[in-house]
Amino acid sequence: MTDTETTRLDRRRVLLGGLSALGAAGLSLAVPSAPSRAEDRSDRVATKARIVVAGAGAAGLASAARLAQRLDGAEIILIDKRRAHYYQPGFTLIAAGLQPPSYAVSQTRDYIPGGASLIEEAVAEIDPVGKTVVTESGRAVPYDFLVVATGLDLDYGAIPGMDVTRIGTNGLGSVYAGPDAAAATYAAMSRFAETGGAGLFLRPATEMKCAGAPLKYTFITDDVLRRRGNRGKAELTYNAQNATLFSVPIVSEKVRMLFQDRGVKVNYSHVLSAIDLQRRIATFASPGGQVQMPYDFINVIPPMRAPAVVRASALAWQSGPFAADGWMEVERDTLRHRRFPDVFGVGDVAGVPKGKTAASVKWQVPVAIDHLVAGITGRPSAARYNGYTSCPLITRIGQAMLVEFDYDNNLTPSFPGIIAPLEELWISWVMKEIALKPTYLAMLRGKA
């Protein structure tokens, strides 16, 4: 290596090292201390238990990695049909035109930990009484412990007139539908940023993953319009599903002020009920009845529910606020099923308030796995999940607010007194862009 090379590489190393040290709080570098102690290699638990992990997304892969670290001799079986792994927080950057679709795509196989196996099929049935899951080909897989990590279903079908194949055309965007749809959404938004007109933003009335994402995309669109000098040609409207802009009151209030500052008009209690893609008219259910709104660009975010296999199983909530969409009935501080103690629900599928982010997965998995391992050893576990949820709320390209909170709507900043959660900061943006994906990938490997 020549000295010039050393100079260049050395500077990069120094620079990135500094950034990553400061960064990664979007997925919070802090870890619950009890489980991390127990993960000492010397503490590995010998067992012949058969553990099935349904779903190999963020929560499923992270769970398998932790199980492989902590158990010796266990049979760990992941079941997921999708071969591609999606780093979904990257969808927002793709839809901002900053990354290509490939940024969010990798292969599930690359993250399967040693000692675990993968069945490339969908789970078609879960029988928690018979302690068996059945795959779509009819293969029965019995288990001693089950971790359900099937994420959630995007229910585009619930919006009459919606057609995901038309995302990217005629002003239709939808960041959530996948990496290619996110890129197509950018194409549509970019055209809108040239022509101007009416931009419509919204969120569903159901629980949703990353509740900040609809807000982020409103801010990003505003920013792109300004950069092109066309903000004056556009009117942006955000239709909130209830009387707030965010479930955490102090954050909701901050977003209200920012929307006012950016000239984004807000309607409360407006829920998308139908869309006419040809005529570009969206219909919203509101307290005053159905309201039709013409648009030149819209970011459709569909209702979200537990996957059908969970909704149809005995694992879903039978009553209460999480029953209608079939979220899993788990204890909110341990993620253990309330009626079937050998079953855990982690990630988006869990029927708990808050918690539907990759950052939450990072906190949930060590807790759930600690309780599962405690179930094997017979020792109690003190690990608790407090509802930690985080979402770097992008307020323009180059700035974000590092919003972190818990079940009780408390802000839980990773760097209190250093990085203000409700301030638009460059450092929070830098974290989102540089450190979030590496932290996420390290989490999949059980290293973060």
Added chain:
Amino acid sequence: MKDLDPAILFSVLQEILGGLFWPLVAGALLAGLAFLVVLVRDRRLVSDRFLMSELIGLAGGVFAIWLAFVVTDSNFADIGGPIDWVLLIVLFALGGVGGTLCAYLLLALVRPQRVGGA
């Protein structure tokens, strides 16, 4: 109930740099070592050479900040609160120290004869 785990920092850093990680670590160690070797060889810090490297180091600081903006699709207008200025200063300092060190090495290699005349 939180603690910052150095092992996590390490694996995140590894994930950020990917295949570059170990070559960079090796490069940095080598540069550090070479600097020591040069110091021992010259038996002192050659002051005019050091002054020159410090000037080049300033450029290194500016380069580090520029690189951070390029890599993160942002610019000076995005500096929001005090912590952003702190990050900028840290970046400048790191780039400056790295640049100075490397420049000193380079000059020592290019003009080793001038050692006695300082």
